Amino acid sequence: MGRLFKVETHLHTAEGSACAKSSGAEMARAYKAHGYDTIIITDHFFGGNTAVPKNLPWEERIDRYFKGYENAKAEGDKIGLTVLPGMEWAYHGIEFLTYGLPKSWLCAHPEMEEWEPETFMEKAHMMDAFIVHAHPFRWSDTPMLYPLYVDGVEVYNAGNPDKANELAKDYAARFRLPTTAGSDEHNHAAFRGSGMAFQTPIATISDFIRAVRTNQPYEALLSDGKWSK
Numbered sequence: 001m002g003r004l005f006k007v008e009t010h011l012h013t014a015e016g017s018a019c020a021k022s023s024g025a026e027m028a029r030a031y032k033a034h035g036y037d038t039i040i041i042t043d044h045f046f047g048g049n050t051a052v053p054k055n056l057p058w059e060e061r062i063d064r065y066f067k068g069y070e071n072a073k074a075e076g077d078k079i080g081l082t083v084l085p086g087m088e089w090a091y092h093g094i095e096f097l098t099y100g101l102p103k104s105w106l107c108a109h110p111e112m113e114e115w116e117p118e119t120f121m122e123k124a125h126m127m128d129a130f131i132v133h134a135h136p137f138r139w140s141d142t143p144m145l146y147p148l149y150v151d152g153v154e155v156y157n158a159g160n161p162d163k164a165n166e167l168a169k170d171y172a173a174r175f176r177l178p179t180t181a182g183s184d185e186h187n188h189a190a191f192r193g194s195g196m197a198f199q200t201p202i203a204t205i206s207d208f209i210r211a212v213r214t215n216q217p218y219e220a221l222l223s224d225g226k227w228s229k
């Protein structure tokens with residue numbers, strides 16, 4: 001078998017996420033140094049721990065939301081790392097990693113702040129977005145689940161206790177939902193590193209969505225450095 005292509009599916013930047021310590025550029029350099037091919041920036045959206053002030057015009061908020069991605073992408077272009085845009089949409093602590101929503105669409109929908117998860121997912125699906133329930137069992141063993149709405153489940157999150165990841169695996173298996181793995185990195189100086197390693201390169205967000213949707217085989221990169229199926 002040829003080499004594997006390492007993809008980070010879940011990470012935060014200080015430009016977009018109030019809880020993150022590292023800039024997009026610092027994150028890009030750290031992932032390059034750890035041998036990744038592709039990273040997807042998934043800053044907290046406005047219902048979560050956003051770094052973007054609420055009292056600005058909507059379009060300016062969206063502009064600022066994408067700063068972490070844009071800074072990571074500029075650095076990635078220099079050092080040879082593919083950087084793709086994603087999002088971690090939140091509703092009262094329930095979080096959905098969302099891939100494939102264009103900035104122009106977000107700019108056009110300021111009313112989305114009022115949407116409940118079902119509405120958000122219906123509208124995002126009309127844009128062919130791919131929605132993954134992030135760390136579903138992190139806070140509770142009886143969380144709100146949306147198996148009829150989500151496209152996938154994050155079954156390994158480096159910030160989760162093992163038990164929470166095991167429950168997420170059971171959930172995905174029960175509903176035959178595609179799975180993802182990611183680190184939820186917030187600080188490059190405390191790099192854990194996780195993600196998915198595919199047999200084919202992930203050069204665009206559509207490549208990533210297709211690979212997950214079609215259950216393309218991958219190896220989950222665990223934060224202790226061991227690989228597993």
Ligand SMILES: [Zn+2]
Binds near residue numbers: 186
């Ligand atoms: Zn966070």
Ligand SMILES: [Zn+2]
Binds near residue numbers: 011012184
């Ligand atoms: Zn996160």
